[in-house]
Amino acid sequence: MNDSANISILPYLHFDAATRHIRLDPHEPVFVQNPYAAYGWLHAHSPAFFWEDYGFWCFAGHDEISRLLRDRRFGREKPADDSDGGMDRAHLADFDRVERHSMLELEPPVHTRLRTLVNRAFVSRQVERLRPRIEKLANELIDGFESDGGVDLMPAFATPIPVVVIAEMLGVPTENAPQLLDWSHRMVAMYMHGHSRETQESANRAAAEFSAYIRDYANERRKKPGDDLLSLLLAAEEDGAKLSEDELVTTAILLLNAGHEATVNQTGNAVKTILKSGRDPKALFASPESTAATVEECLRYDAPLHMFTRYAYGEIKLDDGITIQPGEQIGLILGAGNRDPRAFEESGRFLPGRADQKNVSFGAGIHFCIGAPLARLEMQVSLNTLFTRLPDLRLAETPLYRDTYHFHGLERLLLEW
Template structure:
């Protein structure tokens, strides 16, 4: 049994009881992860009633394993799997999910990703460098004289949502609405969302889709040099994206294009300020900055779980038997602190050189926006610390009550 508060581990049976709403856990999951790594990195989690995997090698391998997928109803019926019917009050939310790049498998995934991918390759993203730098400086100009700031709303949110909106060709003044819709939708990805959360997410989905319908109509009438126009006009094998696919893909890019990056900027700044290390040294060069950013992604990842379905009956090497339709959870945050992969994994060590983290996933569903997120982090973090060399925490930042997305409620800084 584990001595870590809030978690009960039966190592030999590989059974775990863990309440994700326990503040001891969601505020700092690292002690629980260490206990799991020591006793059973593959385990049956009693509360959600499914298998989870925390070890780096197994998570990395399962992310790439084509026997698992993000959807299941392309290979089985609800009746066959005993799945409940869709909830009527989630119709608008489900309509967006049905064509989401994140939820599809080949060939639909391949077709969609090919049409979108060109905008996210590194050479295209690199052209955004001056925009990201100028935006970072402009935001700091707006609060530098105040001597204090709440960083998430002012800086961490503004940069990624502004950049992805500009890329897509969506008016930047719509950013507050985009953020509101996104926040309401993302709450659906935690364990057991409440009925109120479901209603909120569905309403946000309907409003978001309605807004994008109007924007897409404008782009069709008056094409521009932006990603949304590119998606409207692009073809693959004579096919174009349908209206539903355009809306779902745009919603995904807007949500994913800022939600995780917001948390990562906040987590990184908090981690650096609490580490006792000198920011000037961490960002002394492009190489040092890149190492620091990768260590922030490893140590304080924003996304901790990625779920997949078994597409057939599967027997894993360690004796775990899965039936077609079973869901598994891949614990990205735990894999990033596996002591079999990383030395002193619970320590923030920006000079470590022990291989890649899995914060962006791997395989077919590797994050399409990873080059953009990395560029935003590699530019916004050093600019912040150089402009405000006396930066320090005003108080201990509160952590969001959300396990899947590990981030801060707010980040109050003074200088």
């Protein structure tokens, strides 16, 4: 290989071996439908690379991703002296106000305080109490389409379960779920590559409307507390410190957004994976142990989030000769880390119950997904219920993924039985 050459490896991936730079449009249709081909090549030739389309160094190796997620020299909070490339953000004032108080975008000590206040509602023993409700909801949804002989699973099943569950946990009316979804999708669009001014303005309006909605319900809960999460957050204190009004609003929005987005995508990805694998669902969901193992392998095999970014808080020299300057971002390619052949035997095969089961789908370190126990429970209960109720489930068409990298989920999932 000519080290100075700019090489076309795949029709859509160009690699400069001398600089480890790649050009790979994340909206390229072939990549959108199968990012794992590109990940496989990068694992073999350059698991650390500079992604020109994003403008920062990225890492595809499982162990390196795991280390960097825990490396306190990096963090999610944007450095105070880091400009936004001169971009005028006046039109994003409401969106930025929400982001400013998000525990996902903060570091200790503020992150520690916020997470401690919220975490008590998401520990496994608390989440387990939701099992009967999730099972009842899954059965009710299936009752609604079972006699039809076919369904688009995404709106009919994958979406309602996590949306209803997190809305009920927070104590907001579930009949408002369509509006919550609309606000959420418009805000989440800001995290995708190459968003437009129109997308920014839509996200800002959604943030303003969503914030006003939560403030109204918070005021109601102040007057009449319940046993819901919003009431808990209003009353919660840690060392005498309570959530401010802005922190409360942002935390509720974060929980609603994060509480459904990834689980919706992972449910669709998991059903597609299971049906295409040819494996017997009865065996996959034969026991609580096999059900848990199946869900873990689904999380590894086709994750719902493929990139997580962090900022450098100083000049950082990494073992592979890469130096990250203060304020620069790095990209951790979670979907690639889960398919790293150095970390998994037969990394490209769907093998529930594999001995080397692990994944970085929920992240790691202090920003490990606070809702992971809930997401796992929702997946275990909903998938078990679905395949038990509809044992003859099959794909009615080849599912296609949405052009929403780094979120990874299906446009639709048409099934028949």
